[in-house]
Amino acid sequence: MTKTKINWLIKKKGGLYCMPGDFFIDPIFPVKRALITHAHTDHARPNNKVILSSKETIELMKLRYGQNYCSQSQIIKCNEVVKINNVKIRIYPAGHILGSVQFLIEYKGYRLLISGDYKRSIDLTCSQYEPVKCDTFITEATFGLPIFNHPNDKDEVKKLIDSLNTNNHSTHLVGVYALGKCQRLISLLRNLGYEKTIYLHGALMKISEYYSKIGINLGKIEKVSEKSPSQLINSLVLCPPSSLNDKWSQKFLNKIKGYVSGWMKIKQRIKQKNIELPLVISDHSDWKDILKTVEDVSPSEVLVTHGREEALVHYLNSKNYHSSALNLIGFEDENE
Ligand SMILES: [Zn+2]
Numbered sequence: 001m002t003k004t005k006i007n008w009l010i011k012k013k014g015g016l017y018c019m020p021g022d023f024f025i026d027p028i029f030p031v032k033r034a035l036i037t038h039a040h041t042d043h044a045r046p047n048n049k050v051i052l053s054s055k056e057t058i059e060l061m062k063l064r065y066g067q068n069y070c071s072q073s074q075i076i077k078c079n080e081v082v083k084i085n086n087v088k089i090r091i092y093p094a095g096h097i098l099g100s101v102q103f104l105i106e107y108k109g110y111r112l113l114i115s116g117d118y119k120r121s122i123d124l125t126c127s128q129y130e131p132v133k134c135d136t137f138i139t140e141a142t143f144g145l146p147i148f149n150h151p152n153d154k155d156e157v158k159k160l161i162d163s164l165n166t167n168n169h170s171t172h173l174v175g176v177y178a179l180g181k182c183q184r185l186i187s188l189l190r191n192l193g194y195e196k197t198i199y200l201h202g203a204l205m206k207i208s209e210y211y212s213k214i215g216i217n218l219g220k221i222e223k224v225s226e227k228s229p230s231q232l233i234n235s236l237v238l239c240p241p242s243s244l245n246d247k248w249s250q251k252f253l254n255k256i257k258g259y260v261s262g263w264m265k266i267k268q269r270i271k272q273k274n275i276e277l278p279l280v281i282s283d284h285s286d287w288k289d290i291l292k293t294v295e296d297v298s299p300s301e302v303l304v305t306h307g308r309e310e311a312l313v314h315y316l317n318s319k320n321y322h323s324s325a326l327n328l329i330g331f332e333d334e335n336e
């Protein structure tokens with residue numbers, strides 16, 4: 001098994017644990033103290049005792065989990081240093097969704113940068129990714145294969161606008177993730193001049209209203225349940241991907257089904273989900289942007305997690321980075 005250069009970070013059952021700071025990063029089980037990179041449910045779980053994150057992430061967790069979001073929260077701002085024991089913590093924007101951050105964790109002069117999920121392309125609904133020099137970089141690899149080369153998001157959204165203009169006897173029903181993708185799609189549509197009311201499935205309302213409240217322009221959005229199917233002809237309806245093929249979706253007339261996801265690059269997924277209008281828009285970095293980021297943060301070691309680890313690890317080692325997959329590392333895996 002590989003050994004990492006950091007001997008003060010271990011993998012416990014709950015997730016990555018910083019020993020001198022006595023905290024976890026994005027733990028999957030409730031813990032005493034957690035650093036949270038962003039509010040997606042695979043990174044931010046309820047019921048931790050103390051959480052440290054950006055203001056928006058904490059507020060989004062509160063919206064999603066109610067009073068279980070944690071017992072105590074602490075906001076950390078960009079340019080601020082929070083010291084826990086002898087560990088210095090700073091945050092930098094990750095460009096993934098609203099409130100998403102990377103953590104720079106410094107102990108005895110050694111700099112560990114944990115990216116969380118991140119992307120490099122511009123997204124008007126969140127702050128842009130900021131590269132930071134570090135010694136060890138932990139990167140995600142959701143789209144860490146050379147075949148993933150995300151197209152320009154505006155070109156993808158133009159396909160939707162063209163379809164809306166051409167097929168005006170239809171209802172466009174488009175699947176989007178509730179946090180991040182939904183609001184990014186709306187923002188892109190508004191910036192390309194689409195001004196009509198956009199109708200949302202109830203599960204997308206609360207978070208979208210939060211975005212509007214803090215000043216992100218989503219234009220006119222309305223809950224779809226307030227309209228009859230015939231009133232929704234020549235309209236755009238957004239819903240969670242899981243609703244595209246369920247009973248709820250059956251009531252819409254002449255529907256054209258779309259799905260916005262980085263996975264829409266894969267033909268098999270398009271077919272599986274019965275999608276007529278696939279839009280390849282991702283909130284993760286593609287292969288070239290992961291490599292660009294590694295170059296920008298110039299670490300001596302890269303640990304890879306979340307996704308296609310092997311190809312990226314192999315490639316980085318061939319470029320003389322000390323690289324391994326996080327789940328293959330001989331961390332003292334604690335069987336607690
Ligand atoms: Zn995420």
